[in-house]
Amino acid sequence: MKSIQPHELNNLQLQTLLQTAIAPRPIALASTIDAEGRINLSPFSFFNLFSSNPPVVIFSPARRVRDNTTKHTLENVLEVPEVAIGIVNFKIVQQISLASTEYEKDVNEFIKSGLTMMDSDLIQPKLIQECPVNLECKVQEVKHLGAEGGAGNLVICEVVKIHLREEYLNESGNLDQIKLDLVARLGGNWYSRNNAENLFEVPKPLVTKGIGFDLLPDEIKLSTIFTGNDLGMLANTEELPGGSFSSNHEDHRKAQELLIQNKVEEAWKILVNSPI
Numbered sequence: 347m348k349s350i351q352p353h354e355l356n357n358l359q360l361q362t363l364l365q366t367a368i369a370p371r372p373i374a375l376a377s378t379i380d381a382e383g384r385i386n387l388s389p390f391s392f393f394n395l396f397s398s399n400p401p402v403v404i405f406s407p408a409r410r411v412r413d414n415t416t417k418h419t420l421e422n423v424l425e426v427p428e429v430a431i432g433i434v435n436f437k438i439v440q441q442i443s444l445a446s447t448e449y450e451k452d453v454n455e456f457i458k459s460g461l462t463m464m465d466s467d468l469i470q471p472k473l474i475q476e477c478p479v480n481l482e483c484k485v486q487e488v489k490h491l492g493a494e495g496g497a498g499n500l501v502i503c504e505v506v507k508i509h510l511r512e513e514y515l516n517e518s519g520n521l522d523q524i525k526l527d528l529v530a531r532l533g534g535n536w537y538s539r540n541n542a543e544n545l546f547e548v549p550k551p552l553v554t555k556g557i558g559f560d561l562l563p564d565e566i567k568l569s570t571i572f573t574g575n576d577l578g579m580l581a582n583t584e585e586l587p588g589g590s591f592s593s594n595h596e597d598h599r600k601a602q603e604l605l606i607q608n609k610v611e612e613a614w615k616i617l618v619n620s621p622i
Contacts, residue, residue, distance in 0.1 A: 357411045357496045365391075366533025373531055374405040375432035375442055376501075377456075377471040378422035385463070385472060386418045387455035389434065389442045391531035392498060401505035403431065403481065406491075406498040414495040418451055420488070423501055427485035428469040431503070432477030436527045436539050441476070468506050478514040478526055482507040547608070549582065556582035565591040566617060571598035576605050580617075583610060589618040 352360055365371075374393035378386050392406035407420040423429055434442050438461070445459040456463050462475035466482050473480040483503035491498040516522040528540045559567065559581050566572065566580060592598070601613040 357494070361411055361496055362533060365531075369532040370530030370538045371532075373434040373442065373529065374403070375434055375445070375474055375477060376405060376407075376419050377430040377432065377474060378419050378428070379426050379471045380418075380422045380451075381425040384452055385454045385456060386422055387445050387459065387461065387474070388417065388419050389446050390419070393431075402486070403483065403503050403505060404500050405431070405503070406500050408498045409492075409495050411495040414493075416499075420499050420501070423485050424488060426470060427488075428471055429483045429485060429501065429503055430466055430469060430471040430473050431481040431483055432474035433479040433481075433526075434529055435478050436529050436541070438476050439529045439537060466507075473509060478511050479521070480509040481505045482509070551582055554584050556584065557586055561586060563591040565593040566598075569593070569595075569598050571595055571602060576602055579605050579608075579610050580613065583614065587614050587618045592617050592619055 350363075355363065371391040372393055374390045376386075376388055376390055380386070388407075390405045390407055392408060394404065396402050396404050407417040409416055419429075441459040441461055445455045445461070447455070447458065449455060449458060455461075456472065456474075463472040464475045464480075466473050469482045469484065473482070481503075483505050485501055486504050487500075487502045489500040489502065491500065510521065514521055514525045516525070523540070524542045524545060526540070530538050530540070532538055559577060562577060562581055563586070567577065572580075597616050601616040604610075604613040604616065
């Protein structure tokens with residue numbers, strides 16, 4: 347394993363490494379306004395949800411690595427502590443990239459990117475009509491993490507109103523993960539897309555307790571066929587099936603094919619020599 351201490355890399359190298367390794371990252375399309383009423387729109391991938399009650403999101407307009415300057419978004423929220431955050435999906439990803447261009451202070455990125463301004467209900471910054479979700483936020487605090495290039499500035503925001511485009515809702519009125527088709531940032535110029543082809547579900551063991559790796563029989567745990575993911579699915583069962591367990595590679599391959607289809611109970615039936 348290659349090991350690196352942060353001080354061994356220059357700022358750009360460290361930023362590139364971290365942004366590539368810590369990914370995918372959701373994108374906040376931040377709409378802000380300064381004290382003179384000038385509108386700014388810019389995307390940030392240092393962004394996430396940190397509390398649901400109260401609803402709090404945080405994004406970070408970091409100081410530029412190349413020249414240690416600050417971004418208009420940061421300057422705006424320090425003057426007018428409000429922000430509208432649009433959630434980004436594949437349908438508008440190219441426009442979002444365009445909005446990241448470092449235009450002059452008096453340039454409105456809504457116009458440059460072809461996105462549509464909508465009035466907010468509770469804050470001054472504009473909503474982004476094309477975004478599937480808009481969050482009206484009050485800025486609680488801006489926490490500066492340093493004074494050098496690359497240093498983050500945590501903009502801690504309380505969500506005061508949420509707007510959902512109805513075409514992204516399911517029959518129950520909830521956001522549909524597949525319809526959303528969200529995108530996320532990776533390293534360099536890379537993005538990822540969360541569409542129907544690459545989404546998958548993993549049951550959360552919140553109420554039930556899986557038996558865990560340690561209680562898997564050696565015939566299963568020491569298999570050269572099963573991956574860690576395969577064993578994780580088998581170990582998430584509440585109770586180990588009764589009977590003896592197969593160490594046959596062909597049985598393991600058949601069980602693995604069932605696990606790929608999320609058919610855990612059927613996979614166990616293949617692995618137990620006597621009926622469950």
